[in-house]
Amino acid sequence: MTDQPPIPKEERRPRDAGHWARYVETLEGSGGLNVEGRRPMSPLQGFGSMWQKTFRIHLTGTDATPAEVVEVWRKRFPEMTGFGSGFRVPAGGLVPGAVALLGGISGVMVLYADDESFTYMTPEGHPFSGWITFSAYEDEDGETVAQAQLLIRANDPLYEFMMLLGLNAAENITWQRTLRRVAAHFGAEGRVETRVTCVDPKRQWRRYTNIRHNALILSALHAVTAPLRRIRRRATGTSKTPRT
């Protein structure tokens, strides 16, 4: 047997390499209002307290494997979350780097996707800066567990105020409902376990300027200025820029 020279670490292709999105400075090509040209945000770049929220449900009595659960969850994401047609999946599907539009006012980028999980990263202007990971795994008893885990902070002072007024609770309800729908799809019923931890209670006051990208404010401004844009288009004889 001949000795093979060791492969330098940099030359080995890591197992997770194809699962991550490529680096992008800004999100391009979706054409979405408050998404196009916006930077993806990590949980460290937002304004409010940082929260880790974990929601999980045991799929008792089903034979579905974690990979089968995640495959269905990814394919039927709009229906299972209740976002419906408001969640616009790009033509290529929810693959790493893809950008999906949300409710016509914001969107998410697929940061990571493998057989047993997928993660969204939010852009500037979204209510939260951070990541949400949907995954499934087998527990020690061999039972499949579906899980949604968020690591987020409110993106700006207005969203942080809204968190106190009920946005926080509304978000919990969304993911609890989603998990119940995932379980129901596989014929399982169960209680959603919820664990909410404040990872960093501090507000990052120097990030107050994030409000300039606030999707709610900009969408409202966009709506009220629509007649002006229509008049200008008529006057100049130009047509609406098509969204790609």
Next chain:
Amino acid sequence: MAVKHFEAEVRREPSGAVLDLRGEINGFAQEALDAAYAEAEKENPGAILLNFEEVDYINSTGIALIVGLLARARAAKRDLSAYGLSEHYVEIFNITRLSDFVNVFPDERSAMGDRRQQENLKPEA
């Protein structure tokens, strides 16, 4: 493919505590990583260095765990740095914007050197 479990050990160095990480950083690493970080924090070091030389897999849950450590370090006004990341994981730190918040060094020597330089720059009490 066999799953490589995660292990973390704490080393004390004059410039701070070093967390030697080994294996795969995913959701199953949480308990061991949190315990090792708590151990590293015990003597209240000014800095904690994460050694990624023996890490060969990180998924998005694993990156979220590292963000959790970073939040803890920032809350304690402690410097958190990383070294030994392969090119691929440097890229992941860029994609996730972690590199905006964690100093990344090629090796332990340069990480320690930077730390010593920072200590020397501190005004005397």
